Amino acid sequence: xxxxxxxxxxxxxxxxxxxxxxxxxxxxxxxxxxxxxxxxxxxxxxxxxxxxxxxxxxxxxxxxxxxxxxxxxxxxxxxxxxxxxxxxxxxxxxxxxxxxxxxxxxxxxxxxxxxxxxxxxxxxxxxxxxxxxxxxxxxxxxxxxxxxxxxxxxxxxxxxxxxxxxxxxxxxxxxxxxxxxxxxxxxxxxxxxxxxxxxxxxxxxxxxxxxxxxxxxxxxxxxxxxxxxxxxxxxxxxxxxxxxxxxxxxxxxxxxxxxxxxxxxxxxxxxxxxxxxxxxxxxxxxxxxxxxxxxxxxxxxxxxxxxxxxxxxxxxxxxxxxxxxxxxxxxxxxxxxxxxxxxxxxxxxxxxxxxxxxxxxxxxxxxxxxxxxxxxxxxxxxxxxxxxxxxxxxxxxxxxxxxxxxxxxxxxxxxxxxxxxxxxxxxxxxxxxxxxxxxxxxxxxxxxxxxxxxxxxxxxxxxxxxxxxxxxxxxxxxxxxxxxxxxxxxxxxxxxxxxxxxxxxxxxxxxxxxxxxxxxxxxxxxxxxxxxxxxxxxxxxxxxxxxxxxxxxxxxxxxxxxxxxxxxxxxxxxxxxxxxxxxxxxxxxxxxxxxxxxxxxxxxxxxxxxxxxxxxxxx
Amino acid sequence: xxxxxxxxxxxxxxxxxxxxxxxxxxxxxxxxxxxxxxxxxxxxxxxxxxxxxxxxxxxxxxxxxxxxxxxxxxxxxxxxxxxxxxxxxxxxxxxxxxxxxxxxxxxxxxxxxxxxxxxxxxxxxxxxxxxxxxxxxxxxxxxxxxxxxxxxxxxxxxxxxxxxxxxxxxxxxxxxxxxxxxxxxxxxxxxxxxxxxxxxxxxxxxxxxxxxxxxxxxxxxxxxxxxxxxxxxxxxxxxxxxxxxxxxxxxxxxxxxxxxxxxxxxxxxxxxxxxxxxxxxxxxxxxxxxxxxxxxxxxxxxxxxxxxxxxxxxxxxxxxxxxxxxxxxxxxxxx
Numbered sequence: 008x009x010x011x012x013x014x015x016x017x018x019x020x021x022x023x024x025x026x027x028x029x030x031x032x033x034x035x036x037x038x039x040x041x042x043x044x045x046x047x048x049x050x051x052x053x054x055x056x057x058x059x060x061x062x063x064x065x066x067x068x069x070x071x072x073x074x075x076x077x078x079x080x081x082x083x084x085x086x087x088x089x090x091x092x093x094x095x096x097x098x099x100x101x102x103x104x105x106x107x108x109x110x111x112x113x114x115x116x117x118x119x120x121x122x123x124x125x126x127x128x129x130x131x132x133x134x135x136x137x138x139x140x141x142x143x144x145x146x147x148x149x150x151x152x153x154x155x156x157x158x159x160x161x162x163x164x165x166x167x168x169x170x171x172x173x174x175x176x177x178x179x180x181x182x183x184x185x186x187x188x189x190x191x192x193x194x195x196x197x198x199x200x201x202x203x204x205x206x207x208x209x210x211x212x213x214x215x216x217x218x219x220x221x222x223x224x225x226x227x228x229x230x231x232x233x234x235x236x237x238x239x240x241x242x243x244x245x246x247x248x249x250x251x252x253x254x255x256x257x258x259x260x261x262x263x264x265x266x267x268x269x270x271x272x273x274x275x276x277x278x279x280x281x282x283x284x285x286x287x288x289x290x291x292x293x294x295x296x297x298x299x300x301x302x303x304x305x306x307x308x309x310x311x312x313x314x315x316x317x318x319x320x321x322x323x324x325x326x327x328x329x330x331x332x333x334x335x336x337x338x339x340x341x342x343x344x345x346x347x348x349x350x351x352x353x354x355x356x357x358x359x360x361x362x363x364x365x366x367x368x369x370x371x372x373x374x375x376x377x378x379x380x381x382x383x384x385x386x387x388x389x390x391x392x393x394x395x396x397x398x399x400x401x402x403x404x405x406x407x408x409x410x411x412x413x414x415x416x417x418x419x420x421x422x423x424x425x426x427x428x429x430x431x432x433x434x435x436x437x438x439x440x441x442x443x444x445x446x447x448x449x450x451x452x453x454x455x456x457x458x459x460x461x462x463x464x465x466x467x468x469x470x471x472x473x474x475x476x477x478x479x480x481x482x483x484x485x486x487x488x489x490x491x492x493x494x495x496x497x498x499x500x501x502x503x504x505x506x507x508x509x510x511x512x513x514x515x516x517x518x519x520x521x522x523x524x525x526x527x528x529x530x531x532x533x534x535x536x537x538x539x540x541x542x543x544x545x546x547x548x549x550x551x552x553x554x555x556x557x558x559x560x561x562x563x564x565x566x567x568x569x570x571x572x573x574x575x576x577x578x579x580x581x582x583x584x585x586x587x588x589x590x591x592x593x594x595x596x597x598x599x600x601x602x603x604x605x606x607x608x609x610x611x612x613x614x615x616x617x618x619x620x621x622x623x624x625x626x
Numbered sequence: 627x628x629x630x631x632x633x634x635x636x637x638x639x640x641x642x643x644x645x646x647x648x649x650x651x652x653x654x655x656x657x658x659x660x661x662x663x664x665x666x667x668x669x670x671x672x673x674x675x676x677x678x679x680x681x682x683x684x685x686x687x688x689x690x691x692x693x694x695x696x697x698x699x700x701x702x703x704x705x706x707x708x709x710x711x712x713x714x715x716x717x718x719x720x721x722x723x724x725x726x727x728x729x730x731x732x733x734x735x736x737x738x739x740x741x742x743x744x745x746x747x748x749x750x751x752x753x754x755x756x757x758x759x760x761x762x763x764x765x766x767x768x769x770x771x772x773x774x775x776x777x778x779x780x781x782x783x784x785x786x787x788x789x790x791x792x793x794x795x796x797x798x799x800x801x802x803x804x805x806x807x808x809x810x811x812x813x814x815x816x817x818x819x820x821x822x823x824x825x826x827x828x829x830x831x832x833x834x835x836x837x838x839x840x841x842x843x844x845x846x847x848x849x850x851x852x853x854x855x856x857x858x859x860x861x862x863x864x865x866x867x868x869x870x871x872x873x874x875x876x877x878x879x880x881x882x883x884x885x886x887x888x889x890x891x892x893x894x895x896x897x898x899x900x901x902x903x904x905x906x907x908x909x910x911x912x913x914x915x916x917x918x919x920x921x922x923x924x925x926x927x928x929x930x931x932x933x934x935x936x937x938x939x940x941x942x943x944x945x946x947x948x949x950x951x952x953x954x955x956x957x958x959x960x961x
Binding site: 044047048049237240241243248260263292295304307314315337430470476477 | 707
């Protein structure tokens with residue numbers, strides 16, 4: 008394998024979108040992941056979108072069993088995984104059929120012809136072989152006998168036929184790595200680590216990768232090789248990271264920067280489980296992870312740990328938040344720090360566990376009994392999950408309140424390059440425990456508040472002289488004793504609301520490059536990428552538009568009303584039926600226009616561009 | 627320095643608000659009298675409760691305390707105990723709180739062997755909601771919610787705890803302060819989960835539920851006192867024995883017969899389970915005392931050990947380790 012391009016023509020591209028698609032068992036997520044890693048090494052900007060079924064192994068070769076991984080890479084700064092692929096790698100007829108409608112005319116399709124048997128075709132309802140009946144005429148189809156060539160390349164290695172066949176994804180990766188001139192050393196290292204206990208599989212997978220690379224170099228079917236130059240990115244050290252990984256690392260960082268041990272109580276749930284997996288590796292940092300018996304126990308244990316002076320966190324998805332509601336209310340009454348991470352997925356009920364949605368905003372803001380306000384924040388991209396986790400912990404600790412962090416499947420599993428921060432650039436979020444009496448009479452009053460933050464003292468068990476009892480019953484102001492006094496309840500309800508409103512959050516910034524926009528598009532959470540890409544496209548076409556993105560959903564930034572009032576029209580795209588739009592309309596009496604999609608898939612930039620174009624032109 | 631605390635030190639400034647005559651008063655008094663024996667500073671003791679009459683308990687103890695939500699005290703206490711192994715954590719719960727809404731958390735705390743002392747006040751009725759049947763009420767019980775009699779078979783809390791392989795399982799009665807304190811002492815000394823069922827009289831909604839075991843005229847013939855290393859006999863003239871019939875799986879009460887010698891340290895929970903089956907809803911032959919007291923590592927110990935071992939691998943300041951962690955991946959640098 009050499010990096011010399013041989014006699015092939017090399018063409019420069021500024022961006023490419025590739026989708027790897029195959030059966031759930033074909034290793035497409037891994038293939039996509041490796042291609043992404045190679046691409047990141049090269050210095051392209053990247054954005055990825057995995058898309059897989061909830062079933063672990065749907066029947067092989069069927070449409071429900073198709074798993075795909077899309078990667079968008081470019082020589083400039085990009086915001087989304089791309090609307091439609093330039094290249095589809097289809098490992099079987101199901102993968103072709105499931106993805107074909109997303110391809111623009113002229114797209115390259117690399118198909119594994121070995122799988123296009125009569126039986127496999129029939130399984131997905133192809134009456135005739137699409138590779139032969141002319142139905143793919145508008146695409147550039149590259150038929151490759153991926154399976155048999157892989158098996159042939161490994162013939163001398165003596166690996167079992169089944170293992171040889173399974174290495175076909177590495178053949179595909181080798182071919183694509185050649186086509187796009189990717190550096191492959193990290194993939195070889197990866198294979199050595201992954202199969203450390205099976206030297207035969209290391210050899211087989213490396214050989215398959217090499218065979219794919221060599222095939223690209225020698226076959227006449229691929230006449231052109233492409234290059235995408237590194238993107239001009241801010242100097243610094245980068246890694247590629249998914250939202251779930253970034254969120255987990257952000258929690259570790261929050262623990263380090265608060266000097267408090269992190270306690271995670273969690274119950275496995277898609278798509279949040281990876282945060283539990285990641286955090287369970289970091290005991291060296293004093294991180295305790297507890298896989299609880301259910302969602303309620305998970306948050307209960309986290310709250311118990313917070314009470315004891317830890318940074319208590321629970322991670323889940325929508326159905327889990329529903330179960331945790333009563334404990335969140337208790338945390339609001341106890342006024343203890345707690346971070347609740349909701350990696351949203353399509354609902355209601357089990358819904359579509361591996362698909363994305365932003366439909367838990369109402370639940371986060373209002374989904375509890377009584378007047379039970381808390382802080383809500385949402386990350387805008389995979390790497391932003393790191394900083395959002397620290398911000399959630401900062402608010403929870405400083406203001407002694409539960410904070411809901413609303414991630415979603417799109418940012419959680421998607422990835423992008425992340426400019427690594429250094430620990431000393433991260434905020435110091437440490438807080439002081441109360442260690443002595445806090446009133447003039449030498450008493451300890453557990454509900455005597457800090458006049459500025461309205462936070463109550465955090466006196467943890469083990470502190471002599473501050474023994475006190477707290478609970479879910481209404482508490483008397485200052486003393487925390489049980490109280491049914493009407494005036495006291497009114498005071499406490501209003502105080503709990505006021506202390507959330509008193510949380511300091513950064514002002515909302517507006518991106519308005521031309522400074523003459525009349526239309527503002529307001530988003531929150533993971534829609535940042537597609538909204539941003541749509542706005543750029545419009546501006547490039549001379550259509551002015553302003554973009555503002557909410558990270559803090561409760562409390563809202565203080566200048567939001569002013570920002571909204573400065574525009575003739577406010578458009579709010581959301582992956583729900585208008586939950587933020589309702590809040591904005593109710594709170595600011597602004598005739599905001601909702602734009603909604605609940606397909607389980609993120610907005611494409613093109614969808615938003617055409618919608619926004621219409622608003623900009625026609626009002 | 628030796629701690630010199632008294633019962634009074636454990637009384638909080640809160641007015642106790644159980645119904646006059648409630649069995650909870652005697653349990654509270656026994657607890658406050660017993661606590662100084664532990665030699666643990668008050669600040670290192672935490673009572674966590676759920677919801678129900680019994681769950682007001684923490685307000686009355688001058689220690690740290692949390693009155694939480696219905697059924698969830700074992701879960702909350704687990705998080706506290708695991709993250710703060712230096713504390714002595716007690717859970718106070720009732721039959722509805724622990725066995726109905728919180729059944730799941732109870733069995734999981736016991737199977738994990740979390741270092742909690744769990745006191746279940748069993749009065750066989752819902753008191754705070756004014757008199758519905760509970761998961762320990764006898765079949766056919768007529769209450770506000772079961773005018774035609776309950777159709778639910780009750781749990782035997784001791785059998786349930788043993789089914790979860792709890793390492794310490796005991797039963798006692800509110801009216802016997804001495805026995806109550808001796809069981810609490812044994813529970814406190816146990817490393818791991820200690821489960822104590824306390825028969826507690828609700829004089830408003832289920833008065834006299836345990837009278838058979840309390841009345842001087844009847845108790846000797848119905849109450850079986852388990853003493854470690856002693857033959858299990860009872861009756862006014864010690865005429866009844868708990869025996870192990872040949873060929874049978876369980877234990878049996880016989881007049882005369884060769885009494886088995888009680889050993890709570892038998893590792894196989896089947897023995898203690900057989901003891902627990904001697905009493906049905908009718909309380910006809912009811913053992914009290916420690917059924918099971920065995921040692922296995924607590925969840926807290928195991929988790930703490932993992933943390934200590936991992937922290938021994940620490941190779942820098944937390945900030946340095948964080949920087950190393952963030953960089954632990956395929957990275958690339960742009961100049």
